[in-house]
Amino acid sequence: NAGVTQTPKFQVLKTGQSMTLQCAQDMNHEYMSWYRQDPGMGLRLIHYSVGAGITDQGEVPNGYNVSRSTTEDFPLRLLSAAPSQTSVYFCASSLAGPRETQYFGPGTRLLVL
């Protein structure tokens, strides 16, 4: 198993550009989520999905879109990048249930100029 994979590892964008951060898992996990990590802030939830076709907002959803057409993939779209979106983005997945371990991808570092 590859676990949770994320691409790209690093990206530089100009303000106003759009892009998609890719996330995939091969563990047949129902639950997937996106977090952003900023210095001194810990990880904050952006969007999450409890299954294919079902998504919902987390704590900091503004400026981001998600969709979940398959169990495996959960892309995060930045509609019009802003410098405030400079961050490290983590995708995570788990089986359904609060006791289940969330497995994290390696992260994508995004710099918006």
Added chain:
Amino acid sequence: AQTVTQSQPEMSVQEAETVTLSCTYDTSESDYYLFWYKQPPSRQMILVIRQEAYKQQNATENRFSVNFQKAAKSFSLKISDSQLGDAAMYFCAYRSGYGGSQGNLIFGKGTKLSVKP
């Protein structure tokens, strides 16, 4: 809303010694789970230990153990026989046992642990 607080931004420990990282949380729920995650310089998030709120017994994983004080809403992590590889950011996290958002983790801001040889 639930919150998680880590009051120690940085900690330091001598190799082979013991260190305790603090975490407090606020919730009105009775069903929840608590976690400690380790993030080394590689940025990979690694689960260290998990505690179910309904269990009175403190969780242990090799050199890692927790002191779970439910009434005080405290969940500290003790690392025994510290090793150089333990140097990392440590995050305390809360997960509700209720509702459709029960998969969501709420993180503290982290504690950076340094290990001195």
